[in-house]
Amino acid sequence: QVIASRSGDLISFAAGYPDPAGFPWEEFRAIASELLSGKDGSVLQYGPTRGYRPLIESILGVLEKRGIKADLTEVMTTSGSQQGLDLTARVLIAPGDVVLVEVPTYTGAIAAFRNAQCRLVGVRQDADGINLEDLDASCMRERKAGSRVNLLYLVPNFQNPAGILLSLEKRQRLLEWAERRNMLIVEDDPYGELYFEDVATAAETRPLKADDRHGRVIYLSTFSKTLAPGFRVAWVAAPAPIVERFYTAKQSMDLMCGILDQRVVHQSIARGVLDRQAAPLRKLYRDRRDVMEQTLRDQFGDRLSWIKPKGGFFLWAQLPDGFEDIALLEKAMEQGVLFVIGSAFCVDGSGHGRVRLSFSWPAPDRIREGAARLARAMMPTPVA
Amino acid sequence: QVIASRSGDLISFAAGYPDPAGFPWEEFRAIASELLSGKDGSVLQYGPTRGYRPLIESILGVLEKRGIKADLTEVMTTSGSQQGLDLTARVLIAPGDVVLVEVPTYTGAIAAFRNAQCRLVGVRQDADGINLEDLDASCMRERKAGSRVNLLYLVPNFQNPAGILLSLEKRQRLLEWAERRNMLIVEDDPYGELYFEDVATAAETRPLKADDRHGRVIYLSTFSKTLAPGFRVAWVAAPAPIVERFYTAKQSMDLMCGILDQRVVHQSIARGVLDRQAAPLRKLYRDRRDVMEQTLRDQFGDRLSWIKPKGGFFLWAQLPDGFEDIALLEKAMEQGVLFVIGSAFCVDGSGHGRVRLSFSWPAPDRIREGAARLARAMMPTPVA
Numbered sequence: 164q165v166i167a168s169r170s171g172d173l174i175s176f177a178a179g180y181p182d183p184a185g186f187p188w189e190e191f192r193a194i195a196s197e198l199l200s201g202k203d204g205s206v207l208q209y210g211p212t213r214g215y216r217p218l219i220e221s222i223l224g225v226l227e228k229r230g231i232k233a234d235l236t237e238v239m240t241t242s243g244s245q246q247g248l249d250l251t252a253r254v255l256i257a258p259g260d261v262v263l264v265e266v267p268t269y270t271g272a273i274a275a276f277r278n279a280q281c282r283l284v285g286v287r288q289d290a291d292g293i294n295l296e297d298l299d300a301s302c303m304r305e306r307k308a309g310s311r312v313n314l315l316y317l318v319p320n321f322q323n324p325a326g327i328l329l330s331l332e333k334r335q336r337l338l339e340w341a342e343r344r345n346m347l348i349v350e351d352d353p354y355g356e357l358y359f360e361d362v363a364t365a366a367e368t369r370p371l372k373a374d375d376r377h378g379r380v381i382y383l384s385t386f387s388k389t390l391a392p393g394f395r396v397a398w399v400a401a402p403a404p405i406v407e408r409f410y411t412a413k414q415s416m417d418l419m420c421g422i423l424d425q426r427v428v429h430q431s432i433a434r435g436v437l438d439r440q441a442a443p444l445r446k447l448y449r450d451r452r453d454v455m456e457q458t459l460r461d462q463f464g465d466r467l468s469w470i471k472p473k474g475g476f477f478l479w480a481q482l483p484d485g486f487e488d489i490a491l492l493e494k495a496m497e498q499g500v501l502f503v504i505g506s507a508f509c510v511d512g513s514g515h516g517r518v519r520l521s522f523s524w525p526a527p528d529r530i531r532e533g534a535a536r537l538a539r540a541m542m543p544t545p546v547a
Numbered sequence: 548q549v550i551a552s553r554s555g556d557l558i559s560f561a562a563g564y565p566d567p568a569g570f571p572w573e574e575f576r577a578i579a580s581e582l583l584s585g586k587d588g589s590v591l592q593y594g595p596t597r598g599y600r601p602l603i604e605s606i607l608g609v610l611e612k613r614g615i616k617a618d619l620t621e622v623m624t625t626s627g628s629q630q631g632l633d634l635t636a637r638v639l640i641a642p643g644d645v646v647l648v649e650v651p652t653y654t655g656a657i658a659a660f661r662n663a664q665c666r667l668v669g670v671r672q673d674a675d676g677i678n679l680e681d682l683d684a685s686c687m688r689e690r691k692a693g694s695r696v697n698l699l700y701l702v703p704n705f706q707n708p709a710g711i712l713l714s715l716e717k718r719q720r721l722l723e724w725a726e727r728r729n730m731l732i733v734e735d736d737p738y739g740e741l742y743f744e745d746v747a748t749a750a751e752t753r754p755l756k757a758d759d760r761h762g763r764v765i766y767l768s769t770f771s772k773t774l775a776p777g778f779r780v781a782w783v784a785a786p787a788p789i790v791e792r793f794y795t796a797k798q799s800m801d802l803m804c805g806i807l808d809q810r811v812v813h814q815s816i817a818r819g820v821l822d823r824q825a826a827p828l829r830k831l832y833r834d835r836r837d838v839m840e841q842t843l844r845d846q847f848g849d850r851l852s853w854i855k856p857k858g859g860f861f862l863w864a865q866l867p868d869g870f871e872d873i874a875l876l877e878k879a880m881e882q883g884v885l886f887v888i889g890s891a892f893c894v895d896g897s898g899h900g901r902v903r904l905s906f907s908w909p910a911p912d913r914i915r916e917g918a919a920r921l922a923r924a925m926m927p928t929p930v931a
Contacts, residue, residue: 183588191591192583199576204567207575207777242626242779242801249800253662274799278637393591393806415658416633417626421805422777 174533176520177501179323179476185447186391187436194430198423210422212414213406214240214398218429222398225432229355230373231382236403239410240420244353244397247383248275249416250409251314251349256281261310263301265293267479267508267517269323269351272316282310285511290470292329293317295336302344314347320368321354321475324508324519328363328473334371341379352384354475356441359449363473378402386428388476389440394424448476448523451530455522458534466541476523479505482516483541491518491540500536558917560904561885563707563860569831570775571820578814582807594806596798597790598624598782602813606782609816613739614757615766620787623794624804628737628781631767632659633800634793635698635733640665645694647685649677651863651892651901653707653735656700666694669895674854676713677701679720686728699725699732704739704752705859708892708903712747712857718755725763736768738859740825743833747857762786770812772860773824778808832860832907838914839906846922860907863889866900867925875902875924884920 505517
């Protein structure tokens with residue numbers, strides 16, 4: 164209601180949307196036009212549940228560039244990575260199970276896992292990613308208490324919401340830990356390509372899946388951030404028996420992903436569009452981050468703090484003492500600016516002193532204006 | 548394996564695919580080209596879970612033509628009607644519930660409902676649709692035995708697989724029955740537009756939902772048969788509280804349907820493409836049915852029997868005594884022709900004397916050749 168009343172001039176740091184100015188429109192248009200010539204009827208026909216085979220083969224190539232060797236039996240398309248999370252929840256989680264997640268973690272994963280009636284147990288996060296001591300302690304404590312614990316969910320690259328990059332050393336130790344503790348890891352990687360070259364390298368985004376010698380990792384990734392989210396084309400790479408079970412489940416969920424979308428994505432890979440996207444997008448979002456950081460410093464000095472995002476879409480800001488996320492959101496909406504409250508990302512009841520600010524979508528001048536509005540929202544209420 | 552070894556010349560009466568020759572390619576191409584101009588970034592952006600609002604408004608118009616008055620709170624897009632079935636199963640069925648279905652019924656519904664760990668109880672079918680006496684008896688018998696029974700699934704128009712049209716009189720009685728017995732009806736209507744004018748009228752396809760004054764009907768329909776299945780754009784029309792719960796569930800399932808697809812479908816409705824499709828498609832599939840029926844009569848005389856399909860894609864053939872669906876399928880595959888075994892559609896273990904033959908996809912000469920192969924598969928094995 165508050166939003167509706169503000170006559171449209173709302174600045175959103177809430178939505179984790181890519182900037183449509185970064186979509187390769189011309190190429191999509193040419194590809195769609197060719198595909199829709201009608202010469203090939205299968206372009207709009209029912210298609211296979213696992214995905215359009217040439218697309219899957221292209222995905223194997225995308226994976227290989229990330230260090231992951233997989234074959235056709237280990238990959239399946241999903242309708243967004245959200246469906247990968249939903250499949251994981253439906254196929255691998257039984258009611259009453261404990262699932263380990265970072266604090267904070269992605270809200271979509273929280274929702275999907277909660278649907279499976281599991282209990283989510285939060286694990287602390289350091290500046291270089293999940294805290295391994297807390298992870299193991301949480302796992303063992305829950306197991307000793309009689310819970311079934313066999314799944315860890317995390318976003319190693321430029322985490323949503325914290326923007327954090329998991330260190331390479333921790334990645335190795337996580338794989339060893341998963342093997343030792345007989346755990347599966349759901350590795351959600353939408354942002355790996357979008358590292359910022361002033362503070363991160365491609366090598367540092369190497370997926371856990373690349374070194375997964377024991378079939379411990381379910382790897383989710385997507386074209387939503389590098390091509391466009393509207394296509395709903397994402398994929399899972401996992402051990403073949405897990406993919407087989409996902410496939411069976413997907414058959415009764417939606418039969419298949421949109422086939423025209425899959426064909427457009429396939430052609431975008433085959434024609435090099437995807438590869439050409441990466442560098443400009445890295446620059447686009449790095450520039451946005453720079454504007455966001457500079458503006459927040461200008462507006463707030465040291466009253467806000469955060470860990471510098473090394474990639475991705477998000478800045479996870481710590482509010483000054485005495486500010487609370489929900490109350491601040493109400494004031495912010497009055498000023499015409501939106502963010503996501505920190506507590507939404509925290510399964511342990513914490514996060515009320517945090518806000519997630521997305522810098523991916525608003526143009527630089529909107530980021531500056533939005534930050535100014537946020538600053539006004541944080542001004543003390545005048546005594547009447 | 549048998550299929551793979553047949554060097555590609557396989558005739559399929561199995562797949563319920565529309566004929567791609569009936570897709571409005573030129574219109575789709577023009578629409579996609581305009582949408583992908585890049586002028587409107589939202590064409591490929593994340594979109595609302597309920598669906599692209601102008602599309603939903605168009606769907607209200609489609610519904611109105613079918614006699615259904617609904618508003619924005621009562622409609623939601625789904626990724627194929629299969630997702631509507633999955634949402635129904637997830638939101639409305641608890642483990643151990645009994646769900647009533649026709650014998651035979653659609654396999655995708657069987658799969659979706661079984662996933663919710665319900666028990667499916669079959670109800671007999673007459674030439675004019677579900678047998679109401681058996682329906683009520685089954686419902687009351689299960690309730691007396693202590694089961695929770697509150698859902699009936701059916702396909703009133705040109706049922707998959709039986710091709711049967713539910714009579715108008717039974718539709719009214721079903722609504723009264725649902726009210727009296729406090730039941731919800733899932734009305735799955737993919738084929739309603741595809742009535743064959745020699746034996747059916749538009750008036751006879753009037754959805755139960757059109758006369759649903761007590762909020763008893765969850766209506767599922769799709770553009771897969773009238774535009775193209777590759778878009779994965781379908782919808783549900785149901786009481787607002789149910790749609791609200793479906794919406795919440797879909798948020799954690801896949802966030803949204805493909806937005807470009809939704810926009811193409813919306814433009815197809817707005818520009819009259821959808822309306823212009825109906826008459827030629829009715830003729831296309833009616834001609835196919837005629838070829839299928841004539842060919843089966845030529846090949847089999849009265850050894851095969853069926854109820855004449857009044858619309859849709861399917862002919863549900865009764866095999867001669869002594870033939871069994873699974874054994875026949877093996878022989879048929881050797882001859883290079885496919886169908887779906889009757890028992891796959893029957894939750895009570897019956898159907899082994901039946902096969903579902905789809906006439907929607909193969910061209911007339913392929914239908915003739917396929918029927919000849921089927922006849923060869925049914926020849927007695929020569930004694931050595």
